[in-house]
Amino acid sequence: xxxxxxxxxxxxxxxxxxxxxxxxxxxxxxxxxxxxxxxxxxxxxxxxxxxxxxxxxxxxxxxxxxxxxxxxxxxxxxxxxxxxxxxxxxxxxxxxxxxxxxxxxxxxxxxxxxxxxxxxxxxxxxxxxxxxxxxxxxxxxxxxxxxxxxxxxxxxxxxxxxxxxxxxxxxxxxxxxxxxxxxxxxxxxxxxxxxxxxxxxxxxxxxxxxxxxxxxxxxxxxxxxxxxxxxxxxxxxxxxxxxxxxxxxxxxxxxxxxxxxxxxxxxxxxxxxxxxxxxxxxxxxxxxxxxxxxxxxxxxxxxxxxxxxxxxxxxxxxxxxxxxxxxxxxxxxxxxxxxxxxxxxxxxxxxxxxxxxxxxxxxxx
Amino acid sequence: xxxxxxxxxxxxxxxxxxxxxxxxxxxxxxxxxxxxxxxxxxxxxxxxxxxxxxxxxxxxxxxxxxxxxxxxxxxxxxxxxxxxxxxxxxxxxxxxxxxxxxxxxxxxxxxxxxxxxxxxxxxxxxxxxxxxxxxxxxxxxxxxxxxxxxxxxxxxxxxxxxxxxxxxxxxxxxxxxxxxxxxxxxxxxxxxxxxxxxxxxxxxxxxxxxxxxxxxxxxxxxxxxxxxxxxxxxxxxxxxxxxxxxxxxxxxxxxxx
Numbered sequence: 001x002x003x004x005x006x007x008x009x010x011x012x013x014x015x016x017x018x019x020x021x022x023x024x025x026x027x028x029x030x031x032x033x034x035x036x037x038x039x040x041x042x043x044x045x046x047x048x049x050x051x052x053x054x055x056x057x058x059x060x061x062x063x064x065x066x067x068x069x070x071x072x073x074x075x076x077x078x079x080x081x082x083x084x085x086x087x088x089x090x091x092x093x094x095x096x097x098x099x100x101x102x103x104x105x106x107x108x109x110x111x112x113x114x115x116x117x118x119x120x121x122x123x124x125x126x127x128x129x130x131x132x133x134x135x136x137x138x139x140x141x142x143x144x145x146x147x148x149x150x151x152x153x154x155x156x157x158x159x160x161x162x163x164x165x166x167x168x169x170x171x172x173x174x175x176x177x178x179x180x181x182x183x184x185x186x187x188x189x190x191x192x193x194x195x196x197x198x199x200x201x202x203x204x205x206x207x208x209x210x211x212x213x214x215x216x217x218x219x220x221x222x223x224x225x226x227x228x229x230x231x232x233x234x235x236x237x238x239x240x241x242x243x244x245x246x247x248x249x250x251x252x253x254x255x256x257x258x259x260x261x262x263x264x265x266x267x268x269x270x271x272x273x274x275x276x277x278x279x280x281x282x283x284x285x286x287x288x289x290x291x292x293x294x295x296x297x298x299x300x301x302x303x304x305x306x307x308x309x310x311x312x313x314x315x316x317x318x319x320x321x322x323x324x325x326x327x328x329x330x331x332x333x334x335x336x337x338x339x340x341x342x343x344x345x346x347x348x349x350x351x352x353x354x355x356x357x358x359x360x361x362x363x364x365x
Numbered sequence: 366x367x368x369x370x371x372x373x374x375x376x377x378x379x380x381x382x383x384x385x386x387x388x389x390x391x392x393x394x395x396x397x398x399x400x401x402x403x404x405x406x407x408x409x410x411x412x413x414x415x416x417x418x419x420x421x422x423x424x425x426x427x428x429x430x431x432x433x434x435x436x437x438x439x440x441x442x443x444x445x446x447x448x449x450x451x452x453x454x455x456x457x458x459x460x461x462x463x464x465x466x467x468x469x470x471x472x473x474x475x476x477x478x479x480x481x482x483x484x485x486x487x488x489x490x491x492x493x494x495x496x497x498x499x500x501x502x503x504x505x506x507x508x509x510x511x512x513x514x515x516x517x518x519x520x521x522x523x524x525x526x527x528x529x530x531x532x533x534x535x536x537x538x539x540x541x542x543x544x545x546x547x548x549x550x551x552x553x554x555x556x557x558x559x560x561x562x563x564x565x566x567x568x569x570x571x572x573x574x575x576x577x578x579x580x581x582x583x584x585x586x587x588x589x590x591x592x593x594x595x596x597x598x599x600x601x602x603x604x605x606x607x608x609x610x611x612x613x614x615x616x617x618x619x620x621x622x
Contacts (some may be wrong), residue, residue, distance in 0.1 A: 054526055074529045081530045087523035091545045100541075101531035152531065 004066070005030040005188040006051060006156055011060035013046055013212075020046040022212030023060070028156075028190055033182050035191045035199040038209035039235070044192040045084075047209075048158050051190065052081045065155050075104070080149035084160040086141045088133035094120070094144050095129040101152040119151035122181060139170045146178070150185060157182075159191040163198060175201045196236050200224060208232045226272075230282060230363055238284035238361065240331040246279050246362075253357050256281060261305060261326045268302040268357045272364070281362040289359035290333040292321065292345055293352045301354035307331070309349045321345060323353055388604055395597035412598040422599070425583035432494060432569075432579060433562035436501035440558050443502070444509025445551060448517055449539070451510075467511075469504045477503065478571030485572065492574025500572040501565060505558040512557065512618060516550030517543075549617045556614035560607050 006028040013021040020043045028034045036044045049055045051062055053074035062069040064078055080101065088097050099116040107115065120126045123143035133141055142162065149157050162178065163171045179202045182189045193199050199206050200220040207217045208231075216223055216232045227233035230241075244258035247266050254275055255266035269283060297304050310330065311322040314337075321333045333353065335343065345351055395413070399406030416422060447466060451459050469477060481500045482492075490496055520543065528538035566581040573582060580603065587596050 052526075052530055054529075074526070075532050075534055079530075081527070083523050083527060085521065085523060087521060087527040089524060089527070089542055091542075100528070100533075104528075104532035104537060148531065 003029055005032075005064070006190065007063040008047070008051075009061045009063070011047070011050060011062065012058050013043075013050060013055060014058050015046070019212050021050065021057075024209075024212065024214055025060075026207060026214060026217070028188060029205075030188055031186050032204040033179060033189045033191065033202055035193055035203040035206045036209055037193055037196060037199040037206050037235070039194055042194075042209045043212040044194075044209055045160055046212075048081065048160055048190065048192050051156070052079055052158055053077050078155040079158055080152050080154040080156075081158040081160065082142075082145045082149050082162050084162075084164055086133075086145040086165075088141055088144055088148070090133055093130050093132060094125065094136070097133065097144055098129075098148045098151050101148065105152070115151055119147040122150065122184070123147045138165055138167075139174065142166065142174065146181070150181070150187070154187065156188045156190060159189060161193055162191060163195075164193075171198070178202060200236075208235060210235075225361075227284075227361060228363070230284070233284045233361060233363065237288075238286055240285040240287060240290070240360075242283040242285075242329060244281055244283055244362075246275060246277050246281055249275060249277055254362075256283060256362065258283070260329050264303075264305045264325075267305075269360060269362055270357050272362055275362075275364070279364050281364050283360055283362050285331070285355060285360035287320075287332040287334045289355055290331070290335075291354040292323070292333055292335060292343075293354060294342070294345075295350060295352050297352060298354060302357045304352050304354045307351055307353045309345050309347050309351060312345065312347055319344070323351065325353070391597055392601040392604070395594065395601040397594060397597075400594060412594040413602075415595050416599055416602075419595070421578075422580075422583055425578050425580045428494060428577060429563055429580040432498050432501060433559050436498045436505055436562050437555055437558045439498075439502045440505030440509050441551065441555055444506045444554065444558075445513050445547070447506065447510040448513035449543070451514065452517055466507045468507075470507050474504075474567040478568045481568065482571040492572060492577070494573075494577040496572040496574065497569050497577055497579065500568045501562045504568070505562060508558050508561065509551075509554040512554035513547060513550055516547055516618070520546055553614040553617035556610045556617070560610040560614070564603070564607055 004027050006026075008024055008026040011021055011024045012019065022043070024043075024047065036047060038044050046055065050057050051064075051069075053069065053072065069077060089100065092100070095116060098119055099112050102112045102115060117126065117129075120129055123146055125140060125143050125147065128136065128140065133144065136144065142165070146157075146162070159178075163174050166174060175198055178189075182202075191199070191202065200223075203220055205217060206220055206223050207214045208223060209215065210231050215229050216227065218226075223232065224236055227236060227238065234241075242258050242260060244256040244267070247255045247257045249271060252271055253268050254271040255268050257266055258264060267283065275281075291298070291301060295306075305325055307323040307325045309321055310324050313320040317337055319335045319337055321335070322330060323333055324330050331353070394405075396408050396410070397405055398409040398411070447462075451462055454462060478500070481496070481503065485492060485496050524542050524546070525538050528542045529535065533541060564581060565579075566585065569579050569582060570585075573579065578586070580599075584596060584599060584603075587593065
C-alpha cells in the first residue's frame, strides 16, 4: 500500500452527544491534492484535527504511510497543519516562524538557514523574512503559514479552509498558486473547504462530506457531472429540482414525465447508469445552464417549458431570475448580463425556459 | 463646550480632588519647615534627610524589601503555574479552583491575619519575617494568577497547537510560544504583587514578630506618638514609589502583541 498516504478506517468522534465524525473511511493517495468539501458543521475540521492528533478518535484508526497513529502525539506525526487563522507566532519574525519546525527537529544551523530561505522563496516572501506577522497582509500571512508547514517536508500537509480569510480576488490567485506549489513539492495535501469552486479547481480528488459522513468521493469532474446523492447535487450547485418518473429509455438519454408540470410533456435528460423505466426520479438542474427566451423556441435546446418570471435580481455581471413553472415548482435561472435588451426579462412576463439533456442529472429515489 | 461635557468634566474634577487632595497636602507638608504641621513656615528638605539617619526606619525598609522580593518571587512561580494549569481543567473544575483561589482576596484582611496568626501558633512556627512572607504569598498568589489568566485567555489556543504540530514537545511549546507571550502580563503581575506586599499593614501586623518590623508597621508605631514631619516625608516617598510601580504594572498588562 505504498500508494496510500493517509488512510482513515471507520473513524468516529463524538463532541458531547453529537457524532461529529460518523464512522468515516477514506483513502488519500500519495502526492495527490485531496479536498474534503462540505458545509460548516459537516465534521471536516474535526477530521483534520484527528489526523493532526489534536483530538483522539472515539473509534477507528488513522494510518499515515501505513503506520498507525493511535499512540503518536501531534509533535511526532509526519503531518503539518496550516491553520484557518494561520496561528503564526506573533513574537517571532517570519524567518523564525518558518524555521521553528526545523529547530524543534534539531536540524543543523546551516541546513536550517538554507531550507527556511528556500521555503520563503517558494512562497515569494524572501524579502519579508525579518518582519513580524502583524506587519504582513492577510495573503502574506497565509503564505508564511504554508511555508512553515512545507519546510518540514512532512508526509502530508493539512489545510483548514486555507483561503477562507482572503478576499475574492486574492482567493482566486491563491487557488492556482497553491495547486502549483503542491505539484512542485509533490507532497500530499488534504484541504478542508466549504467552497465548492475552490475544491474543484485545486483538487485531484474531492470527498463531499455532510453530518460526519462522506457522501461521495471522486475527481472534480465526477462529482460535478455525476453526483450520486441529492445532497451532493445541491451542494455543487444543482439547485433546481423536480420530481418525475422515467417514461422511455434511449441509448444515452431518457425521457421523464413530471406530474408537477404537466405542460412540459416529456423531458429529455442524460441517462444514468442502471436506469429503468417507470422508476421514480429526481431531476436536478443547474441555474446557470438554463436559458430564457421570449416565447420563441430557439431550436437548439432539447427541452422547453413555459414559465412566468417571479423575481429579477441584478448582480452586475449576472441577471438572476426566479421563474414559476407551476404552483409548486419555482426555479432559479442565472444569465450572464449581456447588456442586450432582448436578453432582459420583466417580472410577470411569460417566458420559455430551455435547457439541454446534459444540463442536469436525475437521481433515482 | 456643551452643558453635558461641562458637567462631566466638573464631576471628574471633584472626584480627582477628593481622591488626591489629601495625598497632595501630605506631600506639600513634608516640605514644611515647621514642626507643627498645621501652618506653612517655608520650604525644607530637613525631614527627608532626617529619615536617612533613623536606624530603626532603615531596618524596616530593609525588612520590607526582603519580604516583598521573596513573597513576590514565590507568588509568581505559584500563581503563573496555577493560571496555566487552570486552562487545562474542565470548565466545572476550573470554576471550583477559581473560587478557591479568589477567597484570600475577598475575605476581610483582618480575618486572614487572625487565621494566619492562629495557624502559625498551632504549627508552632515563631513569628518572624518568614511568617510575614508566607502571609504575603497567600494573597499574592491569586493576584498573580488573575493577571496572568486574563492574558492567557486572550491568547489563541491554536498557537500552542501550531507549536506542537511543528514538532515541539508540550514543554517546548510552553517555553517558546506561550511564556514569551505571557511575559508582559507576568511582569505587570510582579510589580503589582511587589507593591501590595510593600504597602501591606494588616496581615503583616498579625504575622510579624519581634525584629520583623516592616515599613508600614514602623510608620504606624511612629504615628502613635503624633504625626511628625518625618512621617509626612516617608509617606510621600512610599506613595510615589507605589504609584510608579502600579502605573508601570498597568501599562505592561495592557501591552499587546
